[in-house]
Amino acid sequence: MTPAAEPPPILLEAAAVERIYRIGRDVEVHALRGVTFSVDHGDYVAIVGSSGSGKSTLLNLLGALDRPTSGHVRYDGRDVRELTDTELAELRNTRIGFVFQSFHLLPRMTALDNVALPLVYREGSPRERRRRATAALRSVGLEDRMGHRPTELSGGQQQRVAIARALVTEPALILADEPTGNLDTTTGEDIMALLESIQAERGTALVVITHEPEIAQRATRTIELRDGSIVGEAT
Amino acid sequence: MNLREAFRVAGQALVANRLRSALTTLGVLIGVMSVVLLVAIGQGARQEITGAIEGLGSNLLFVLPGDGDFGAGPSRSRFTLDDIEAVERELRGPGRQVAASTVGGEPIQAEGVRLNATVLAVSAGYPEVLDREIARGLAFSESDVTTSRRVAVLGASTAEDLFDTQDPVGRTVTISGVQFRVVGVLSRIGGGGTPFGPDQDRTVLIPASTGQRLFGTDRVDSIFVRATSTATIEQERSTVERVLAQRIGEDEFSVISQDEIIGVVGDILQILTIVLGAIAGISLLVGGVGVSNIMLVSVSERTREIGLRKALGARTRDITLQFLLEAMALTVLGGVVGLALGIGGAQLVAALAPVPAAVTWWSIALALGVSVGVGLVFGVLPARRAGRLDPVEALRHD
Known part of the structure; x- marks a missing residue:
């Protein structure tokens, strides 16, 4: 699947997306108030905003973890609202790689098993899973840490394991939520460089959600959120 | 997620919480063990008691007064010694076929020892018909019965209690103030009493006619x-x-075969066994509740893990299966170990206690089936809860 051969350039589309949370009986929170933008294959987009701007809500919607109250989120032209839970799970498994601020590695498992975890939920032999997980770990430079558990790894190494886990399914999009939030500046730089090299070399679209302007500046496109609406878009 | 993978994940989770898994399993283990053990004891008792009834002799028919309804009060017998003779004549079989007994609980004494034994006033054919062997001396003869002689044959325990190690033959015992000469001693048959008769070793046999005079009937x-x-x-x-219908009327007696008695007693003891098993089953149920409880704790502890797995593409049913297998692994493990301990316990009981224990295949199948079932039933609630977790909420959970 080379990006040049993709006929429709638009990977992900958000159209007039609203998300309303109901808290209690009659309190409604408008987390998103009509957000429209799109992400092409191979794009590098940063979504910035302070806490409470609707970033996390948008992340959940882009990650196909949640459905909008109104409006549409489309992956490859398929509307997320019209997919069943099982279809959403398949979409997440095949098209999206998640990188979280707090890594979200399973502490009981080795780095290799953590990386192989998404492959457990699709067809394939254990041998094949192992082979692919090993290759993914090698590409983030951790081939010598495969048998280590997360507690035996530094923060930067843990985030690399998480990136390998996101890569292992060869997704169309890597969705990174504050990927450097728990790391020091130097390590954060390394992690961003790693994510960017993946985007550049593999043509995987990269969406980074952050509140740090320095991180956001690295992207080719920046979308700024405030109070649930897009207030600025810079290229 | 395929089954093999699901088993691996379940196993990892259980091993990670060894103590908790072991304690949860213990509840199921105790339940399965008590089902197997108690059912084995019930079955053992059943075999023992039906065996004792069979020990009375084979091919026996019991003729009892009354129309034979269970639960009816004791009926006054209308049989006489003449009826016995009439039946004997009509059957025309080889050897003696009919015997009679009248039961009395008279105190008996000899050599200054006094004890209560079952006094059976019997016809001469009694030992032969009921397969009772004479260990010492003789049984009474036909003429002992017709002439109402005061002679007695002692059961093995009765003889031992009255005369200790001395030979009772030729000595005198006193029953209700009347002196009897001991002519013989019966062989020991063991087995104790049954619901259908006294301890056969703790009896005294006297001639039927003598006995009738003694009991005033x-x-x-x-x-x-x-x-x-x-x-x-x-x-x-x-x-x-x-023959008996002609002589005393149809409603005055009933004939029961040994098989029928064994059937009835067997049924009663079978019900007893089932009740014992059901009571033990309650502890299995409590064990199941324990599994459910611990699985709910496990689901809530691993909410973030569930959220992550869902984000990575786990479907609702993948998560449900994972937790269901975990619950079932706990109960099946408890089932297998409990079964082994139950069988071992049954053998220990059989070796040490007078009550034998017999492990039956159905109690094994039931215990294992129920422990799998308990895992399913009590695992479903926590597993479904896990499967239905909203990934957004679950990932945010801490």
Whole structure:
């Protein structure tokens, strides 16, 4: 699947997306108030905003973890609202790689098993899973840490394991939520460089959600959120 | 997620919480163990008691007064010694086939020892019909009965209690103030009492006519008929019924075969076994509740893990399966170990206690089946809860 051969350039589309949370009986929170933008294959987009701007809500919607109250989120032209839970799970498994601020590695498992975890939920032999997980770990430079558990790894190494886990399914999009939030500046730089090299070399679209302007500046496109609406878009 | 993978994940989770898994399993283990053990004891008792009834002799028919309804009060017997003779004449089998007994609980004494034994006033054919062997001396003769001689044959325990190690033959015992000469001692048959008769070793046999005089009656309590063979038992039964119906009336007696008694007693003890098993089953149920409880704790502890797995593409049913297998692994493990301990315990009971224990295949199948079932039933609630978790909420959970 080379990006040049993709006929429709638009990977992900958000159209007039609203998300309303109901808290209690009659309190409604408008987390998103009509957000429209799109992400092409191979794009590098940063979504910035302070806490409470609707970033996390948008992340959940882009990650196909949640459905909008109104409006549409489309992956490859398929509307997320019209997919069943099982279809959403398949979409997440095949098209999206998640990188979280707090890594979200399973502490009981080795780095290799953590990386192989998404492959457990699709067809394939254990041998094949192992082979692919090993290759993914090698590409983030951790081939010598495969048998280590997360507690035996530094923060930067843990985030690399998480990136390998996101890569292992060869997704169309890597969705990174504050990927450097728990790391020091130097390590954060390394992690961003790693994510960017993946985007550049593999043509995987990269969406980074952050509140740090320095991180956001690295992207080719920046979308700024405030109070649930897009207030600025810079290229 | 395939099954193999799901088993691996479940196993990892259980090993990670070894103590908790072990304690949860213990609840199921105790339940399965008690089901297997108690059912084994119940079955053992059943075999023992039906064996004791079979020990009375084979091909036996019991003729009892009354129309034979269970639960009816004791009926006054209308049998006389003449009825016994009439039946005997009609059957025309080889050897003696009919015996009678009248039961009395008279105190008996000898050599200054006084004890209560079951005094059976019996016809001369009694030892032969009921397969009782004479260990010492002789049984009484026909003439002992017709002339109402005061002679006695002692059961093995009675003889031992009265005379210790001395030979009782030729000595005198006093029953209700009347002196009897001991002519013989019966062999020990063991087995104790049954619901259908006294301890056969703790009896004293006296001639029927003598006994009737002693008890002040001209009746006979029960009649025993030995069929010539299994094949002729039904035919001989109808002969007995016909003769007695003519002589004393149809509603005054009932004929029960040994098989019928074993059937009834067996049924009663079977119910007892089932009740025991059901009571033990309650502890299995409590064990199941424990599994459910711990699985709910496990789901809530691993909410973030569930959220992550869902984000990575786990479907609802993948998560549900994972937790269901975990619950079932706990109960099946408890089931297998509990089964082993139950069988071991049953053998220990059989070796040490007077009550034998017999492990039956159905209690094994039931215990294992139920432990799998308990895992399913009590695992479903937590597993479904896990499967339905909203990934957004679950990932945010801490």
